[in-house]
Amino acid sequence: METDNTIKILMVDDEVKFLKAISDRLNLKGFEVTTATNGDDAIDAASKGGFDVAVVDLQMPGTDGAQVLKILKQNHKFIEIIMLTGHATVDSAVECTKLGAFKYLEKPYDFDKLVEALKEAFQARLTHKFESNMNRMAAIQKLSLQQSPLGLLREMARLDDGRK
Amino acid sequence: MDRKQELFNYDSLALFGRVNASISHELKNIMAIISETAGLLSDLSEMAKGGTAIDPDILTGSIDSIAEEIERGFTTIRQMNRFSHSVDIPVxxxxxxxxxxxxxxxxxxxxxxxxxxxxxxxxxxxxxxxxxxxxxxxxxxxxxxxxxxxxxxxxxxxxxxxxxxxxxxxxxxxxxxxxxxxxxxxxxxxxxxxxxxxxxxxxxxxxxxxxxxxxx
The missing domain is CATH 3.30.565.10 (Histidine kinase-like ATPase, C-terminal domain)
Known part of the structure; x- marks a missing residue:
């Protein structure tokens, strides 16, 4: 259950000064921001959990933004990801959308639009979680009519598998 | 076919485009930092107007950051200029x-x-x-x-x-x-x-x- 309304953001960019300026601004707006300067650190930070939205630069040395997007979406069912890029192309936008990006913004962008996108992404995360919980409850109700207590527990464990 | 046409074909144009794309990407990053840092100063200024005490070190750091990025931008533009003028003389x-x-x-x-x-x-x-x-x-x-x-x-x-x-x-x-x-x-x-x-x-x-x- 969501008990805290502060939106927790993971901000990933290899431009350290950009990361500092944007996270300072977002903190002033009431967001809780954690930063990572490369893809591997971002994946490590996300593995500790607790992020609602990640904002990921597409072009980074080493593990690039598209790989980070793919791994975060695989490992964290409800995280929403906004991609940032200094070089927007139709191909990269399509690729990111296919990999599950919530939004794709080109640098330099309007700060207010980023804030709006973060709020929309957070809302989408809550909706997604709510729907998933409703589906889970419906599945449990259905199973409880058909299964023994042990069978029910086993099926519930299966339903919860990979749910982060 | 003169020497210029012989040397500067589609391959040259493609390379020119690739290098310019990488430079423009650098400039976009610089502009993004300047834009966000200026935005931060604007946010802090609004807070100061509302009576919030602002740490002067944050202001100094932000101004220094903008100045450094402007210098980085000038350096990038100088390299872009050198690169662009390298086609002036075919040989x-x-x-x-x-x-x-x-x-x-x-x-x-x-x-x-x-x-x-x-x-x-x-x-x-x-x-x-x-x-x-x-x-x-x-x-x-x-x-x-x-x-x-x-x-x-x-x-x-x-x-x-x-x-x-x-x-x-x-x-x-x-x-x-x-x-x-x-x-x-x-x-x-x-x-x-x-x-x-x-x-x-x-x-x-x-x-x-x-x-x-x-x-x-």
Whole structure:
């Protein structure tokens, strides 16, 4: 259950000064921001959990933004990801959308639009979680009519598998 | 067909586009930092108007950051200008050290590139009569091809030596070159051939050698 309304953001960019300026601004707006300067650190930070939205630069040395997007979406069912890029192309936008990006913004962008996108992404995360919980409850109700207590527990464990 | 048309074909245009795209990406990053830092100052200013005490160090840090990014922007534009003017003369006296210096700067804008360490030439100034743009393109794509395979954490030692009485050689060492292919493939191979440049990669010796004739 969501008990805290502060939106927790993971901000990933290899431009350290950009990361500092944007996270300072977002903190002033009431967001809780954690930063990572490369893809591997971002994946490590996300593995500790607790992020609602990640904002990921597409072009980074080493593990690039598209790989980070793919791994975060695989490992964290409800995280929403906004991609940032200094070089927007139709191909990269399509690729990111296919990999599950919530939004794709080109640098330099309007700060207010980023804030709006973060709020929309957070809302989408809550909706997604709510729907998933409703589906889970419906599945449990259905199973409880058909299964023994042990069978029910086993099926519930299966339903919860990979749910982060 | 005159020399200019012979040298500056689609391959050249494609390279010109790629380099300009990497420069524009750098400029966008700079603009994004300036924009966000200016935005932060604006937010802090609004807070100060509302009576919130603002730490002066944050203000100083932000202003310094903007000044540094403006300087970085000017440097980037200077490199862009040098690169753009390299097509002015189809063939002319070209200093290999200047070519390497510019290539080092331009490769710095590639996300996957490591660092180029250019060693001073021990012999006389290595000047050749060639197409500066084509040579620059070949060196740039060679270095990009090396870094594509070695990664952003590597350092590449680059030096220039007199090879024989007709050519110089540029040596690329020390980045652990395990595999190599020209970054843009056939197009660059054609460009190298058009100015008599030969590229030889020796996997066992972790060295790539480029031979540049005194004159084309």
């Amino acid at each position: 002319g006296s070209t200093d290999l050290m200047e070519i390497l210096d510019l290539v080092g700067q331009l490769c710095g804008y590639l996300a996957f590139a490591g660092k180029m360490r250019i060693h001073p030439c021990r012999e006389a100034s290595p000047v050749v009569q060639t197409s500066p743009f084509i040579l620059q393109a070949v060196v740039y794509q060679t270095v990009a091809g090396i870094f594509k395979n070695t990664g952003p954490d590597t350092e590449l030692d680059v030096s220039v030596q007199l090879r024989d009485d007709a050519s110089w050689r540029i040596l690329f060492d020390g980045a652990g070159i395990k595999a190599f292919e020209l970054h843009a493939g056939d197009g660059i191979a054609r460009m190298a051939a058009s100015i008599g440049v030969a590229i030889h990669w020796e996997p066992a010796g972790d060295r790539l050698e480029m031979t540049v004739p005194f004159s084309i």
